[in-house]
Amino acid sequence: MGSTIAEKIIKSHLVEGEMVQGTDIGLRIDQTLTQDATGTMAYLEFEAMGVPRVKTERSVAYIDHNTLQTGFENADDHRFIQSVAKKHGIYFSRPGNGICHQVHLERFGIPGKTLIGSDSHTPTGGGIGMLAMGAGGLDVAVAMGGGTYYITMPKMVRINLTGKLSPWVSAKDIILEVLRRMSVKGGVGKIIEYGGEGVKTLSVPERATITNMGAELGATTSVFPSDEITRQFLKAQGRESDWVELKADDDAHYDEVLEINLSELGPMAAAPHMPDNVKTIDELKGKKIDQVLIGSCTNSSYLDLMRVAHILKGKTVHPDVSLGIAPGSKQVYNMLAQNGALADIIASGARILECACGPCIGMGQSPNSKGISLRTFNRNFEGRSGTADGQIYLVSPETAAVSAIAGVFADARELGEAVEIPMPEQFLINDNMIVPPAPVEEMDSVEILRGPNIKPFPISEPLPETISAKTLLKVGDNITTDHIMPAGAKILPYRSNIPYLSNFCFAVCDEKFPERCRAEGKGIVVGGSNYGQGSSREHAALVPLYLGIKAVIVKSFARIHLANLVNAGIVPLTFVNESDYDTIDQMDELEIPNIRELVGKSEITVYNKTKGTSFKVNCTISERQRDIILAGGLLNYTRESVK
Ligand code: MIC
Ligand code: SF4
DSSP: OBOOHHHHHHHHHEEESOOOTTSEEEEOOSEEEEOHHHHHHHHHHHHHHTOSSOOSSEEEEEOOSOOOOSSHHHHHHHHHHHHHHHHHTOEEEOTTSBOHHHHHHHHTOOTTOEEEESSTTGGGGGGGTOEEEEOOHHHHHHHHTTOOEEEEOOEEEEEEEESOOOTTOOHHHHHHHHHHHHOTTTTBTEEEEEESGGGGGOOHHHHHHHHHGGGGGTBSEEEOOBOHHHHHHHHHTTOGGGOOOBOOOTTBOOSEEEEEEGGGOOOEEEOTTOTTOEEEHHHHTTOBOSEEEEOTTTSOSHHHHHHHHHHHTTOOOOTTOEEEEOOSBHHHHHHHHHHSHHHHHHHTTOEEOOSSSGGGGTSSOOOOTTOEEEESSSOOOTTTTSOTTOEEEEOOHHHHHHHHHHSBOOOGGGGOSOOOOOOOSSOOOOOTTEEOOOOGGGGGGOOOOOOTTOOOOOOOOOOOSOEEEEEEEEOOSSOBHHHHSOOSTTTGGGTTOHHHHGGGTTTTTOTTHHHHHHHHSOEEEEOOTTBTBSOOOTHHHHHHHHTTEEEEEESOBOHHHHHHHHHHTOEEEEESSGGGGGGOOTTOEEEETTHHHHTTTSOEEEEETTTTEEEEEEOOOOHHHHHHHHHTSHHHHHHHHHO
16 A cells, blocks of 8 residues: 555654554654744753754744834843854744744755644645644754654545636635634644645645644644645745655555535635634625734745735725735745835735734734734634734635725625736745854854743652642633633743743633632643644643643643643543533542552543542553653653653
8 A cells, every 4th residue: 555645754754653543653853943932941941951952954943923022021032042043053043034934934844854843833834745743842842852753643634636726716715615624623633635636736835825724623734745836946945956756655545535626615714713613705795894914824925925915006905994914034025025016015005014923923913892803814713813802804815905905805806817926936045034053163152141031941740649639720622722821912922931921821711710720739620622722832731830730631632732731741631421521610629549550551530529429531642651741741751761
């Protein structure tokens, strides 16, 4: 039997385990990336490991999230990361150079290589044929030190694309269609591969829009073949020698196959507050809007913004709408400036934002109260925009631009004939905002610059014989890491200050949660299915750890968050019978005896002392993860194993 693309990459990087679905496999990691919001912590962890220089083929530290700099905190963190990068062999992409995933695709991504990044949208690299996965900061730190990265061998899904998109329908609409069909849980434990004739109609950045939002499916990653189009893209980036061909064998086996005829798709939008709440533009047409934002790692490429500029040319943004545009990288920005498209955008009345994540992570541009905001981004979780009752719709750049002019949801297909915007034969290459690391002989003399915003990170204790604690919080299904540890302009600057961050833990669900934790000293969180979906931020595990959370009992976990809990030494448990969830109330006292012996081995009984009942849970983790939990987290485990 032949292999899928993902199986081929896994096979060539397998250092532990066998490629049997559902079992743990260890992979050699070729490249890593970090961004600043998770990077500060990742580099503190890397330092704690005591490895002098990264062992990967390429590691890059990007600054793209915390660029508002409303106080000293962000700038201090940037300087810390820059100095660590210089000392330890990491390339540093300066603030202003662009969003990590966009820049990585342009300048560093290589087909057939493995990439992990401390950001859940790292699968963007699947657009260029990488096996690219989001991970917690500590996992990235370990990979930088040459350590193995572990995942559960996923199932393989093939999405066959046939036909060709109609004019003004775009890659964003393809992934919205996939989300509509599969839901935000549909990709859990799976790798999504794209194939079929329709693939040939999509450029690399368009493919990257699709793999980027595979994160919203909960998938381990998504991947496209590396073909002639990939070669052309790399050539235009001056990197043709990085190209290798990559395709699935004809007789490769897939666990699921989905068919999408591109010709049948129309423009769509993900309505508040989940990326899978997909509606057609036909259903929304004419509805008044307040704000439009174009950018983010999903839709800020040269082609995206050229199409936007074409639509805006000679027009004026509707007087009731604020239009903000953030190009994804300095390369894109510079090219738009040189060819005049930027002038068309400015003339229309758009507000030009820095090349950074910006409003996507709630860093400015929060909409008015109850404001309807159309965004080309990838997440519309409640409150993420910074306006608690903001109504965020995820749309394509084309839908965003026509709607900004109309002042209502509008259908770009009414523009008629498609405009042909060719992929450039040569992108503008100027890497002067990427600082290479110090040469080996100079690394010792590089001084690490640490500001007062950097506080030590919490370390867990070895697992006790019995966990006995109150249920300090009970939440429902699809809880995101944005619920657990919100971001936004007021909180994000404190990503290296866990004590301060802890004041905001679960604030979206229950503002009193941190207070209860402090009063009780320890606790358990109970939740529904797909707990911890969304961002890869390990702060969603480190902050609960700091607040004394010992175990989380839920119906099911999202992949990266489960790994982050284990790495932090918090026990992840799932109900054997989901209906037991209903029997627990907040503040019930739970006791889990014998947990040290049973964890990761067999079913565990939890006693509800308040109700006088009991129920069974599982802890579905690998043997290695069991050892990590017993040691009280990955750092303790790593220290013990090198003793
Ligand atoms: C996000 O889109 O939520 C983020 C901000 O990029 C996160 C990382 C973080 O929380 O720092 C992600 O997607 O992993
Ligand atoms: Fe940045 Fe938004 Fe992409 Fe996260 S999803 S990396 S915040 S642009």
